[in-house]
Amino acid sequence: MYFCPENIIRKQKKYMSKKIFIILLVCSFFFRLQAKEKRALLVGISKYDTALTGYQWNNINGANDVKLLAPILKAKGFKVTTLTDEKATHKNIIEGINKLIATSQKGDIVYFHFSGHGQPVEDISGDEADGWDEAIIPVDARKVYKKGVYEGHKHILDDDLAPLITKLRTKIGPKGVVYAVLDACHAGTASKGLDDDEDECPSRGTMQGFTFTRGKYFKPKKLETANYYKVQKTRQISHVVFFEACRPYQLNREIKANNKIYGPLSFHMAQVIKKFGLSTNASTVISQLNKLITKEGLWPMNQNLVIEKSF
Numbered sequence: 001m002y003f004c005p006e007n008i009i010r011k012q013k014k015y016m017s018k019k020i021f022i023i024l025l026v027c028s029f030f031f032r033l034q035a036k037e038k039r040a041l042l043v044g045i046s047k048y049d050t051a052l053t054g055y056q057w058n059n060i061n062g063a064n065d066v067k068l069l070a071p072i073l074k075a076k077g078f079k080v081t082t083l084t085d086e087k088a089t090h091k092n093i094i095e096g097i098n099k100l101i102a103t104s105q106k107g108d109i110v111y112f113h114f115s116g117h118g119q120p121v122e123d124i125s126g127d128e129a130d131g132w133d134e135a136i137i138p139v140d141a142r143k144v145y146k147k148g149v150y151e152g153h154k155h156i157l158d159d160d161l162a163p164l165i166t167k168l169r170t171k172i173g174p175k176g177v178v179y180a181v182l183d184a185c186h187a188g189t190a191s192k193g194l195d196d197d198e199d200e201c202p203s204r205g206t207m208q209g210f211t212f213t214r215g216k217y218f219k220p221k222k223l224e225t226a227n228y229y230k231v232q233k234t235r236q237i238s239h240v241v242f243f244e245a246c247r248p249y250q251l252n253r254e255i256k257a258n259n260k261i262y263g264p265l266s267f268h269m270a271q272v273i274k275k276f277g278l279s280t281n282a283s284t285v286i287s288q289l290n291k292l293i294t295k296e297g298l299w300p301m302n303q304n305l306v307i308e309k310s311f
Contacts, residue, residue, distance in 0.1 A: 045116035056143035062115035065266035090154040118184030169237040183263035185252035233310035242308040253300035
């Protein structure tokens with residue numbers, strides 16, 4: 001056989017090129033598997049469905065919050081889904097959260113945001129110290145209980161939301177993180193110290209509890225006055241942080257900024273995300289949000305930011 005070094009060298013180069021290509025392809029595949037995705041579901045309601053709710057909810061400006069947040073999150077690399085006004089039904093919100101669970105992967109950063117009305121609901125299970133569950137209100141939920149007509153099946157209670165968030169935390173695992181922002185009002189109380197400018201800004205929520213047996217108005221057995229709460233964390237699930245615009249017994253007053261009306265939590269959160277982004281280190285967001293609230297002076301009086309976190 002004729003011995004040709006050039007042929008051997010040529011074959012070796014060709015073999016090495018293929019080998020390098022395969023290695024790069026495999027590395028690229030595993031990198032895509034391990035890369036963190038950023039996903040967001042934004043829900044905002046300004047106009048409640050009067051045909052379905054019987055004019056029971058006043059209009060607010062929750063859709064403005066979504067318009068503010070969506071482009072900021074997209075600029076930070078988030079895949080954003082929005083549900084506003086008539087699209088923000090009970091069915092669509094639950095399906096939207098379930099889709100987040102289905103599509104999310106290990107290590108993802110997930111952001112859920114609700115801007116709309118909230119309402120205290122009489123606690124049947126007995127797990128609430130104040131005797132009331134908290135609920136966020138989809139566009140097709142009524143305010144008043146009426147047996148055989150509306151019995152609260154379209155309210156989304158904290159007891160409904162918590163297991164969904166836990167499923168999401170399990171899906172993304174310990175290297176991911178869930179941000180849940182609720183710019184709603186769990187209940188109302190008499191507002192004090194409001195100036196004329198604030199009067200044009202509606203309140204989110206109601207003093208009227210959704211009740212099966214008690215009186216018309218929300219009367220907690222115990223006032224929950226803490227600003228921080230601890231959420232359970234196990235080794236198999238992600239960290240989570242809930243941001244809530246007010247304590248369970250407080251009113252959530254919208255604010256005016258840049259000639260538009262927003263939820264106070266949404267407006268301040270948007271600024272923090274724009275400047276610092278969202279990472280798996282949620283402590284940065286918490287500290288910067290608190291600093292901004294103190295600095296700007298736009299946060300409503302008699303209203304306290306509440307944070308529930310697993311770290």
